[in-house]
Amino acid sequence: MTDVSWIDAVLTSARAQAVAALLRYFRDLDMAEEAFQEACLRALKAWPKNGPPRDAAAWLIMVGKNAAIDTVRRRSREQPLPQEELISDLSDAETNTVARIDEADYRDDILRLLFVCCHPDLPATQQIALALRIVSGLSTRQIARAFLVSDDAMEQRITRAKARVAKANVPFETPSAVDRSERLAGVAAMLYLLFNEGYTAGIAEQGSRAALCDEAIRLCRLLLRLFPTEPEIMALTALLLLQHARARARFDGDGSVILLEDQDRRLWDQKLIAEALALIDKALRHKRPGPYQVQAAIAALHARAQRPQDTDWGEIDLLYGALERMQPSPVVTLNRAVAAAKVRGAAAALAMIEPLAGKLDGYFYFHGARGAFLLQLDRTEEARIAFNRAIALANTPAEAAHIRQQLDRLSAAAPQKNAGLAGRSPEAP
């Protein structure tokens, strides 16, 4: 690695902690961000000369804090900044000057920072954009590219989000146990959304958007290091790892989605799968079941099957049943129907999803799965209508292309049955 790239890696890894502490000092996102930027600039000057400080986050917090205070003073009194030498000399100061901030403070700081970004007052798209800007440090342009909107539109979205957060008055006291677990749940949901932004991207967007999956996993691991005994955070991390493990097998040469059943399982990343299975094992020991644990267990059953026909659909059916009880939702029922089709046949599956038609009429997967069930029952005309409806609702060109393949096979009028989409488990209810 070159000099600059090690500094980059250290700054990236220290960012969440440093910005979070600066937010606690200044209670203002813009100010915390500016202070961190200033600290980074000074790090780029001081570190190549002096080497990395022992505790990079502490260094950045202290330097950022002092720099921001200087800026405030300068603005109010128009005084010049202190000499650069004074600041450079502080490189070792964290050992003596800075009171060590203990782990518990850091933990609540980072949780607060993440929570601020996914405040319930913010719509989901603003939550993710704000988290990428503030926590991950992506530039507005990078985020705009990931969301396929203009830089200006993204700038506005982030500015609006910051304004709402400022108005929401997130408390800065140490949170109570109840507050903490509520914040944790909100943050977990936001990280899952962030991951799905990357996961649902088509092959053409993989460059800019697949990085969102990596970032979601990085933040999940960070959260898990702060809250090592939370089974739902273990399970969420496992769930993301299991989905990400299939990244290399999910698209063919033309960029079309390859169904779980048709994927080359040798391309699955066994290291990520091993890590995920270890986390699920750890989570289950706590005997505190939750929705992420159930979803991770379902994903693990897919990951454990060496061949598609080895998949334990009966167990998956039961797990979706458990998820339905914990978190009733038509999407969960739809997922369950896909498993039920394997165990009890397409007619049973179709019967399960017909009552959902009203609620899921605008949902791509509903019409895709329904078409596949109808096709298996040789109700080809109805299947065609369902597939056409699915294409109209496809979220990505790859999804549309996949349904079009089903239609093509239908048009080829081959009487053979096709399991098709029934094997598709969105796994992201």
Add this chain to the structure above:
Amino acid sequence: MQYAILCYHDENVVSAWSKAEDEAVMAKLAVVQQRLATAGKLGPVVRLLPTTAATTLRKDREPPLVIDGPFAETKEQLLGFYVVDCGSLEEVLEIARELGAANPGGAYEIRPIGVFNPGSARA
């Protein structure tokens, strides 16, 4: 004599590497390892999964206590180890320097091995 080279690094930094950066470091390390293997000096090489996957059994009490996470909460974490067969500490240090050049940051602790049982579990 056999030595363990215990690899410590800040896990936050390592996990912030992109896949490409990670693979580049591994490729550089593989070159050093290949040379050691050819010379018959390389024993097992282990890279551990993140400490978030770790579980600790505290056996200083009865009954022993199971805790989530690694044993020691330190700035740098034990992320893996090598076993090498060398004639002297100087030689191990030279190997560690080469590995360090391929993978900067953190520290290697060099510990002579007392008992080495290669075991029977397959790699």
